[in-house]
Amino acid sequence: MSEPLRLGIAGLGTVGIGVVRIVRQHSAMLAARTGREIMISAVSARDRSKDRGLPIAQYDWEDDAITLARRDDVDVFVELIGGHEGTAKHAVEAALASGKHVVTANKALLAIHGHALAEAAESAQRTLRYEAAVAGGIPVIKALMEGLAGNDVTRVIGVMNGSCNYILTRMENAGLSYAEVFAEADGLGYLEADPQLDVGGIDAAHKLAILSSLAFGTKVDFDGITLEGIDRVSIEDIRAAADMGYKIKLLGIAQMTGRGLEQRMQPCLVPETSPLGQLDGGTNMVVLEGDAVGQIVLRGPGAGEGPTASAVMADVCDIAKGALAPVFGIAAAALKTSTPAHAQLPAPYYLRMSLEDKPGALAKIASVLGDAGVSIDRMRQYGHEDTAAPVLIVTHKTTPDALNAALADMTGTGVLSGTPVALRIEPV
Amino acid sequence: MSEPLRLGIAGLGTVGIGVVRIVRQHSAMLAARTGREIMISAVSARDRSKDRGLPIAQYDWEDDAITLARRDDVDVFVELIGGHEGTAKHAVEAALASGKHVVTANKALLAIHGHALAEAAESAQRTLRYEAAVAGGIPVIKALMEGLAGNDVTRVIGVMNGSCNYILTRMENAGLSYAEVFAEADGLGYLEADPQLDVGGIDAAHKLAILSSLAFGTKVDFDGITLEGIDRVSIEDIRAAADMGYKIKLLGIAQMTGRGLEQRMQPCLVPETSPLGQLDGGTNMVVLEGDAVGQIVLRGPGAGEGPTASAVMADVCDIAKGALAPVFGIAAAALKTSTPAHAQLPAPYYLRMSLEDKPGALAKIASVLGDAGVSIDRMRQYGHEDTAAPVLIVTHKTTPDALNAALADMTGTGVLSGTPVALRIEPV
Numbered sequence: 114m115s116e117p118l119r120l121g122i123a124g125l126g127t128v129g130i131g132v133v134r135i136v137r138q139h140s141a142m143l144a145a146r147t148g149r150e151i152m153i154s155a156v157s158a159r160d161r162s163k164d165r166g167l168p169i170a171q172y173d174w175e176d177d178a179i180t181l182a183r184r185d186d187v188d189v190f191v192e193l194i195g196g197h198e199g200t201a202k203h204a205v206e207a208a209l210a211s212g213k214h215v216v217t218a219n220k221a222l223l224a225i226h227g228h229a230l231a232e233a234a235e236s237a238q239r240t241l242r243y244e245a246a247v248a249g250g251i252p253v254i255k256a257l258m259e260g261l262a263g264n265d266v267t268r269v270i271g272v273m274n275g276s277c278n279y280i281l282t283r284m285e286n287a288g289l290s291y292a293e294v295f296a297e298a299d300g301l302g303y304l305e306a307d308p309q310l311d312v313g314g315i316d317a318a319h320k321l322a323i324l325s326s327l328a329f330g331t332k333v334d335f336d337g338i339t340l341e342g343i344d345r346v347s348i349e350d351i352r353a354a355a356d357m358g359y360k361i362k363l364l365g366i367a368q369m370t371g372r373g374l375e376q377r378m379q380p381c382l383v384p385e386t387s388p389l390g391q392l393d394g395g396t397n398m399v400v401l402e403g404d405a406v407g408q409i410v411l412r413g414p415g416a417g418e419g420p421t422a423s424a425v426m427a428d429v430c431d432i433a434k435g436a437l438a439p440v441f442g443i444a445a446a447a448l449k450t451s452t453p454a455h456a457q458l459p460a461p462y463y464l465r466m467s468l469e470d471k472p473g474a475l476a477k478i479a480s481v482l483g484d485a486g487v488s489i490d491r492m493r494q495y496g497h498e499d500t501a502a503p504v505l506i507v508t509h510k511t512t513p514d515a516l517n518a519a520l521a522d523m524t525g526t527g528v529l530s531g532t533p534v535a536l537r538i539e540p541v
Numbered sequence: 542m543s544e545p546l547r548l549g550i551a552g553l554g555t556v557g558i559g560v561v562r563i564v565r566q567h568s569a570m571l572a573a574r575t576g577r578e579i580m581i582s583a584v585s586a587r588d589r590s591k592d593r594g595l596p597i598a599q600y601d602w603e604d605d606a607i608t609l610a611r612r613d614d615v616d617v618f619v620e621l622i623g624g625h626e627g628t629a630k631h632a633v634e635a636a637l638a639s640g641k642h643v644v645t646a647n648k649a650l651l652a653i654h655g656h657a658l659a660e661a662a663e664s665a666q667r668t669l670r671y672e673a674a675v676a677g678g679i680p681v682i683k684a685l686m687e688g689l690a691g692n693d694v695t696r697v698i699g700v701m702n703g704s705c706n707y708i709l710t711r712m713e714n715a716g717l718s719y720a721e722v723f724a725e726a727d728g729l730g731y732l733e734a735d736p737q738l739d740v741g742g743i744d745a746a747h748k749l750a751i752l753s754s755l756a757f758g759t760k761v762d763f764d765g766i767t768l769e770g771i772d773r774v775s776i777e778d779i780r781a782a783a784d785m786g787y788k789i790k791l792l793g794i795a796q797m798t799g800r801g802l803e804q805r806m807q808p809c810l811v812p813e814t815s816p817l818g819q820l821d822g823g824t825n826m827v828v829l830e831g832d833a834v835g836q837i838v839l840r841g842p843g844a845g846e847g848p849t850a851s852a853v854m855a856d857v858c859d860i861a862k863g864a865l866a867p868v869f870g871i872a873a874a875a876l877k878t879s880t881p882a883h884a885q886l887p888a889p890y891y892l893r894m895s896l897e898d899k900p901g902a903l904a905k906i907a908s909v910l911g912d913a914g915v916s917i918d919r920m921r922q923y924g925h926e927d928t929a930a931p932v933l934i935v936t937h938k939t940t941p942d943a944l945n946a947a948l949a950d951m952t953g954t955g956v957l958s959g960t961p962v963a964l965r966i967e968p969v
Binding site for chain 2: 131139146147148244251252255259388404408411412413420422423434442
């Protein structure tokens with residue numbers, strides 16, 4: 114058996130304790146699977162005296178994560194502090210500069226500074242792994258980087274934030290408004306301290322940026338993501354979508370187009386019978402599409418102590434076995450700079466509007482859509498008691514530009530009551 | 542960049558040609574991802590002159606796969622011949638003995654001779670990889686062996702034969718009998734030359750045996766599998782199960798119990814709203830459960846040129862990057878010999894029977910079940926025109942032994958018309 118692999122763990126929150134627990138409970142199993150003992154040399158966190166439910170006194174303590182990252186008896190620095198600036202970033206940089214491998218669950222750090230860290234890792238001839246940063250316990254980084262290595266990846270699509278999916282599912286099941294369910298989820302502690310990270314789509318977009326880089330061999334480009342959260346999703350749209358056979362999901366989508374890399378995080382409709390449409394509650398799902406494999410779907414818990422620690426340990430075990438691939442799958446110098454592409458791929462759209470109860474109102478809308486080259490697949494007008502008639506339209510495939518032009522023209526017709534809602538129906 | 546990795550490909554059927562296609566089309570991509578050129582030195586197949594839609598004259602030709610396996614200019618022997626005896630086995634053995642790595646899609650070979658081959662690979666200090674042998678394009682071997690390396694795996698469950706799932710789905714959708722759909726599928730070339738490999742569950746059981754070994758660190762034990770195919774699944778049961786909210790799937794299930802390793806391949810009911818219940822057509826799905834991660838679900842194409850070649854290339858790329866793990870995840874000498882466990886884990890059961898139209902008939906059945914300790918969760922008796930009344934029962938959780946005892950006692954009641962059907966409802 115080779116030398117032990119010695120971990121330094123910075124951050125003893127839920128995930129950090131989960132990692133300590135696995136190393137303690139499964140030492141024989143881990144040694145059998147990796148051919149080495151995996152041990153913890155030292156740990157670091159904000160509060161040494163806190164009761165964490167596990168004895169940690171046997172591990173050396175460092176008040177400072179950066180000092181931990183540089184210790185001679187640490188082979189792998191496990192960064193579970195979080196945040197894309199400050200201690201987490203400096204400690205990861207210090208670890209690489211000191212010749213340590215790094216395992217992290219920090220999606221923000223990778224999404225913002227991933228390229229620089231990949232360069233730092235390469236020049237130190239060390240690796241930086243981050244399975245836990247995307248979709249929790251689902252081994253999606255491994256599936257994409259290694260399992261689909263023979264594929265030209267054509268699209269990545271997924272539900273990557275369990276809190277948003279929980280909110281949307283709960284709205285539908287309980288018939289509650291977004292504001293009501295948001296307050297409920299926040300009260301239950303389901304949301305980040307800054308809830309915009311969840312409901313604004315930022316957390317999911319960090320994950321999407323990482324997957325895009327792996328899928329398309331491009332430098333991670335968080336700023337290139339077209340970003341929209343779930344706060345404008347209404348219970349009316351959830352109900353109307355269901356009536357037409359769809360579910361509303363906050364989808365992250367990345368695909369390479371002739372005009373550049375299209376990365377979108379936005380609420381979309383998907384068929385209720387599709388795997389994405391059937392994903393209820395806090396679970397994550399990532400769909401990977403490649404030219405050889407076609408489509409594979411990965412589903413599992415996106416957060417929590419066990420799932421996230423499981424992903425951290427997968428990286429630790431790979432490092433123990435000597436797997437030292439480039440951080441984003443190919444050499445950092447070979448990663449291309451992508452041009453962010455304005456969303457132009459055609460798709461069907463869902464439109465919901467209220468029409469003034471005037472003769473010819475629907476004809477005017479239909480005419481505006483037709484003039485913009487947008488053809489109608491299905492239309493429903495509902496019975497109504499007030500002066501505005503609810504109308505749902507599902508269009509045939511059209512481009513976002515054509516749709517936006519039609520929406521702009523609609524406002525001039527004088528038959529709309531309020532602003533129409535338009536949501537993309539993502540082909541899955 | 543390191544030395545090129547040179548392949549010798551034996552078998553140029555659908556999958557072999559798929560591998561050749563990827564190596565030709567994606568040479569730059571593969572080199573970027575592995576740091577090495579991946580090239581084909583030589584190929585072997587039965588018929589040199591056959592038109593395969595791709596030029597293969599540029600590769601050296603060997604009539605004999607064993608000669609190919611021993612060539613000095615081959616680093617990785619890619620075995621796509623199939624079958625667990627004869628040429629495939631001898632060529633893989635020859636390749637390992639000659640110091641080549643092996644990549645194979647041959648589930649039968651691994652299920653029957655996996656342990657001996659793992660020992661041969663280890664003593665040669667080479668690896669043998671087989672991602673394509675289980676669930677086609679889904680990287681399930683990688684997910685289980687590497688992605689869940691930090692987990693004590695608790696259960697593996699899956700739909701691992703697309704042809705069986707196609708048949709069951711088609712029966713339900715078209716309302717056709719098993720015999721009708723079997724004839725149709727056979728005529729369309731959807732089934733193996735020996736259809737029992739598919740519908741008898743043998744092909745799926747080969748895959749289950751491999752997953753069991755990886756999951757539980759045991760020597761592969763195909764003979765330890767309790768095996769039942771789909772030929773006794775009737776359209777009446779598919780309809781009745783649907784009526785109670787279930788789908789019938791041919792499930793492979795492996796779990797370690799206190800009495801040994803339980804491996805079953807059998808038609809089971811699953812809730813129609815579960816991921817397994819929603820899996821229609823020829824797609825595969827594997828559910829992996831671990832103590833840390835909880836449950837992850839992997840879904841994708843289980844066969845076909847592209848998906849299977851994608852899996853072969855994942856293995857080739859891993860070898861190119863130097864990943865040389867033990868064949869079944871831990872050293873062959875450390876693999877335990879498992880005791881096959883008679884299925885004893887409790888589950889609810891579905892029962893369908895016809896009762897003679899006599900007073901007290903249902904009471905007698907209920908009484909027999911109660912006496913055997915089997916309690917009834919739901920029961921439906923349907924209207925009928927002949928003298929026998931169709932009855933469906935869903936039991937609470939009970940053991941197979943208790944259920945079988947109850948079934949034996951039922952025959953003595955004199956109220957049954959024909960033999961009852963009993964199917965396990967697998968908790969998922």
